[in-house]
Amino acid sequence: MSRNLTGFTPSGRLHIGNLVGAMRPIAAAQRADDPDATVAFISDLHALTLDHDPALVRERTLEFATLLIAAGIDPERSLLFVQSHVAEHTELHYLLECATGFGEVRRMIQFKEKSGRQEQQVRLSLLTYPVLMAADILLYGTTEVPVGADQRQHVELARAVAERFNARYGPTFAVPRAVLPPVAPRLRDVFRPEEKMSKSAPPGSGVLHLLDEPAALRRTIARAVTDSAADVAYEPETRPGVANLLALLAACTGGDPAELAGGFTGYGELKRAVADAVVAVLEPLQQRYAELAADPGYVHGVLRDGAARASAIAAPTVRAAKQAIGLMADQPPQG
């Protein structure tokens, strides 16, 4: 059996990197004959690890679910739900903490980066969230986790914890692996091409949000950072800004960034082509979003059904893990 899973944390606004790196690969992997083979969830619990606005997290959870459906995640062909609606996530989190080393999580790159940036007290959950992410993955017997490069280390942790738990307490979890999407694994901020495009980037960053007005998308792309070279070429190491524009174009139109470069003589022309391609992808998505947002009852219904389906898969995993790790069953064994 193969099953892939991706979480979306409602800690900012979804952008074209999320679409290319995560949402589209899920939509492409969905199967009518096995709707539980692709799992997409809104990881609202992970949004509580940094200073957060409660009303905004709630609002974005619904916005994210609506955007995922608008982007082609079809509840008839995949499993879509909100993490906090499925209590097994927090239940397994604790059990996995009992199989994870402090040193193992302390050295996670995202913890170092995010805790370093914080002005307020660093929440303990920021340290332990990779363990919650391991629970997210292991609950569903996930075999493949399609992620951008930034999340690879967390999937490695989930692997290590699963292997250790299985070795110590007996075979309980499927061991997952990270898979990178083939094109544009890591789109960059168009104003700061040394940084990846990110939901949590400060205002005024070069992030192309899925719900930005077409005019705003065009303005952002027009102001993208390039370089002073005279030609257009795909050289990610030395010319990251231009390479990122070519990667964006390739992600929107298909094709290979290095080959696409040959079709342009200057940056003005390249930016216009990128803007047209981005708008051509996002305008229809925004249209579907508006239709779905007009009927929130439908989206709530999808999420309610999704949570029930998710729980039916997750509950037996938690039961097996509790049994293996040494907890007494709350029911006498059957038969």
Ligand code: ATP
């Ligand atoms: P944050 O800044 O809060 O970490 P993010 O933009 O990195 O936000 P995540 O919630 O961490 O988004 O990731 C959601 C999914 O999108 C993951 O599968 C992640 O690998 C992918 N992803 C995130 N940013 C990019 C990017 N710039 N290019 C490609 N894929 C991305």
Ligand code: MG
């Ligand atoms: Mg991230």
